[in-house]
Every structure is written in structure tokens, then in C-alpha cells.
Amino acid sequence: MDNSLDCTYGLDNLYQPTYHGREPRRFGRDGSPSQRRDDAIIRAAACAPWKPPRPPKRSENTATCTSRRRRCRPKGTLLPLVSGIDVINECTSRGLVAGAFNTTNIETTMGIVAAIEKVGVPTFIQVAPTNAALSGFEYIYDMVSRRLAECDVPVALHLDHGKSLDAVRDALAADFTSIMIDYSEYDYDENVRVSKIARELTPSSLALEAELGSIGGKEDDVAPEFAAHTDPQQAAEFVAATGCDMLAVSVGNQHGYVPNAAIDFELLAAVRDASPVPLVIHGGSGLPDEQLAQLHEYNVVKVNVASDLRNAMIRSFGEAYNANPKEASLIRVSTDAVAAITHVVEKRIRTLNPSVA
Incomplete structure (x- = not known):
């Protein structure tokens, strides 16, 4: 030979x-x-x-390969991951709102992507450092990108609530394509200072989300020391100083399930008018459907949903145990959990985008 x-x-x-x-x-x-x-x-x-x-x-430099990877693929090849910039641009040009759904494991990921494929709206899949503690960011990347290799809808892999620059570095090293730095619990100047560093770490080809104002409620049983609404008068200055591509705002939304959580649409409109970049709403699980359906009118490009998905999975396993305490078919129960998560994600995407049939 x-x-x-x-x-x-x-x-x-x-x-x-x-x-x-x-x-x-x-x-x-x-x-x-x-x-x-x-x-x-x-x-x-x-x-x-x-x-x-x-x-x-992998190294920090490999995080910049996302856009190059898209160009290097033969025409017609499916795109496993895109930059958060691509999701933002696609949604703003079409008047859509991207759901941002938190994953932790294979069942959640399968359920999220199945719903994305059914509806066809560009989406973020995300994970917070608290939920990557078991697996690490690289495992999340491998799991999500492997499933998305068969998906032709633009999807970005996003770091949710990066509370430290180390979290930003780790997510970039794992090839995440969108980043959030969250120093909103600190004073304004410190928030700007650290968010600027996060921008320097994050290539311009990838999206950066920063938060102005501190969102209340509990994220993974962790609550901020204080909650504060976003000040519209600070929005333009903050965006210019940090170079963020999306601005997470506190306008009555709360993390998790908080009774009577509601958007202050007058405040949201003021922030929209002041901000030069699209807005992000956290705490989508606790907001009523009629409010979620209005967010596209306020330059909101991304809405985070986490508690709904986790509850759907835990409920599926709990119901299986209650029905049969000796249940031992993990694959059957896991499959039921995937179906429950798919249902929740599809419903949320359609609620956020009334124009989608």
C-alpha cells in the first residue's frame, strides 16, 4: 500500500x-x-x-474560533454552536425574543433542544457556575455541542451569572460562545470596572451580557444581599463604559418563583429608551404569560428560564417514585423527564413570541 x-x-x-x-x-x-x-x-x-x-x-484563545468555525464548514453543514452575537442579531432583525434555558444534565439538554427544533426560534442554552460545579464547563460544552450537531437553529452556549472573572475565563476556555458578568451586587463603579475587564477577556466576536441594578429572588437558593431597580439614567453610560452587547435589568422581575412578581413596564420602557443595546429579563419562570408576551415590544432580546425546567424534571422523577416506589427503569423515567422539559420550553418560546405559529 x-x-x-x-x-x-x-x-x-x-x-x-x-x-x-x-x-x-x-x-x-x-x-x-x-x-x-x-x-x-x-x-x-x-x-x-x-x-x-x-x-x-483548549485555551482561552480557542474561544475566538466560533465565527471562524462557521466560515470553515462546507456550505450546508449544520452549525453546532453560534456566537451570542448571531442570536442577538437574528432575533432583533426578526422581532423575536430568545429564550435562555438553563441546563445541568443530559435530560435537560435533550428536552431544550427538542423544543428548539420544533419551534425554530434562535435560543441561548446556558449554565451558571453553581450548576457546573458537578461537571465543569467542558462537560457542558461537549454535551450541548454534540446534541446541537443535528440542529439547524442558531443556538449559543451562554455563561449565566458569572460572578467572578475566573468563571468568565473558565467558560471561554471551554468554548462558550456568550458570556455574562454579574457584578450588580457591587457599587456602580466596581460593577463598571469588573465588567470592563470581562469585555477585555471576551472576544468581540462573542456576546457579553452585564447587569445594571440587582435582581431579587433566589438563584439556586442564593439571594442577593439587596435588590435594586435599574436606573434608566445610568443605562447609556454603563453600556458605553463596559462595552456589553446585552443589558440585564431589574424592573420588577425576580429570580425563581416569587409570589406576585411583575414587570414594571413604565420603568422597562424608560430603560429601553435609554439603552443602546437590547435588554435581558431574568426570572422568566415567575412571570405571568401575559407579561412575557409583551416583552418583544420593549427591545428585550433574551429571557432567562431556569426554575420551570428544573421543577419539570424533579416533578417527573417524584411522580414516578410516588406511582411505584420500586421503580427501577431509569431510562423510562428520564425519557418522561425529557418530554416534560420539552413541553415547558416549547410553551415558553411560543409565549415569548406571539408571532410564531
Whole structure:
């Protein structure tokens, strides 16, 4: 067998060197430039028998590869992840609101993506550092991107409530495509200072969300020391100083399930008029449907939903146990949980976007 390297390229095997007499191998997970480079080096070395290349080691610099990855893929290839900038632009151009759904495990991820595929609205899938404590950010990336490899709807992987610059760095190193820095519990100047650093860390090709005003309620059983509404008079200055692409606001919304949580639409309108970037509403699980359905009129581009999904999964397992305390078919109960999560996510996406059939 002739093992000499042939560097011809065909449309069906874009960027792939082939060996004479040997079936060309397709590239691994993402076909990124760094992976193609490593693959070519390994395969060409000493004409050794071909072995699957190791995935390239991730670093902070790999976070910038998202847009390049899209350009390097052959036309018609499905896009596993896009930048949060792409989701923002797609939604604002079409008058849509992106749901931002928190995942923790495979069941939640499967349920979220199944709903996204049914409705077709660009979306954020996100995780907070508190919920990545068990798996780490890289596991979340691998799980989400693997499932999205079969999805043709634009989806970004977002860091939710990055409370430290270390969390921002870790998410970027894991190839997240959208970042939130949340220093809203600190005074205005400190919030600006740290948010500016987060902008410096986050490539301009990726989206950065920052928060002005402190949202109340509990996020993963953690409540802020104080809650404060967003001051419209600070909005333009804050956005200009931090360079954020989305502004999370506190306008009566609360994290988790808070009785009588309600949007102050007069305040939201004032912030909308003052902010040069689209707005983000946290605490979507606790808001009434009629309010969620109005948010597209207020330049809201992203609405976070977490508690609804977690409750759907926990409820599915609880109901299965109550029905049969000796239930041992984990796959059946997990499948029921996926279906319950899909139902919740689809309902939320449609509620946020009344124009979607």
C-alpha cells in the first residue's frame, strides 16, 4: 500500500489530506482550524499508520474560533454552536425574543433542544457556575455541542451569572460562545470596572451580557444581599463604559418563583429608551404569560428560564417514585423527564413570541 500523502482537496472532503489506497477520514468534533492543523501534522508525521488525532487542548484563545468555525464548514453543514452575537442579531432583525434555558444534565439538554427544533426560534442554552460545579464547563460544552450537531437553529452556549472573572475565563476556555458578568451586587463603579475587564477577556466576536441594578429572588437558593431597580439614567453610560452587547435589568422581575412578581413596564420602557443595546429579563419562570408576551415590544432580546425546567424534571422523577416506589427503569423515567422539559420550553418560546405559529 502506498502511504504517501496526497494534499488534494475535494468538495466532499474539504481541507482533508488523503492517503493513496486508503479511505479518507473525516475530521473530529468541530473541524476547527486548530483541529485541522493538528490532524494534518499527526497524519503526515513519518508516514506512520494513521491514528485518530487527539482533540486540541483548549485555551482561552480557542474561544475566538466560533465565527471562524462557521466560515470553515462546507456550505450546508449544520452549525453546532453560534456566537451570542448571531442570536442577538437574528432575533432583533426578526422581532423575536430568545429564550435562555438553563441546563445541568443530559435530560435537560435533550428536552431544550427538542423544543428548539420544533419551534425554530434562535435560543441561548446556558449554565451558571453553581450548576457546573458537578461537571465543569467542558462537560457542558461537549454535551450541548454534540446534541446541537443535528440542529439547524442558531443556538449559543451562554455563561449565566458569572460572578467572578475566573468563571468568565473558565467558560471561554471551554468554548462558550456568550458570556455574562454579574457584578450588580457591587457599587456602580466596581460593577463598571469588573465588567470592563470581562469585555477585555471576551472576544468581540462573542456576546457579553452585564447587569445594571440587582435582581431579587433566589438563584439556586442564593439571594442577593439587596435588590435594586435599574436606573434608566445610568443605562447609556454603563453600556458605553463596559462595552456589553446585552443589558440585564431589574424592573420588577425576580429570580425563581416569587409570589406576585411583575414587570414594571413604565420603568422597562424608560430603560429601553435609554439603552443602546437590547435588554435581558431574568426570572422568566415567575412571570405571568401575559407579561412575557409583551416583552418583544420593549427591545428585550433574551429571557432567562431556569426554575420551570428544573421543577419539570424533579416533578417527573417524584411522580414516578410516588406511582411505584420500586421503580427501577431509569431510562423510562428520564425519557418522561425529557418530554416534560420539552413541553415547558416549547410553551415558553411560543409565549415569548406571539408571532410564531
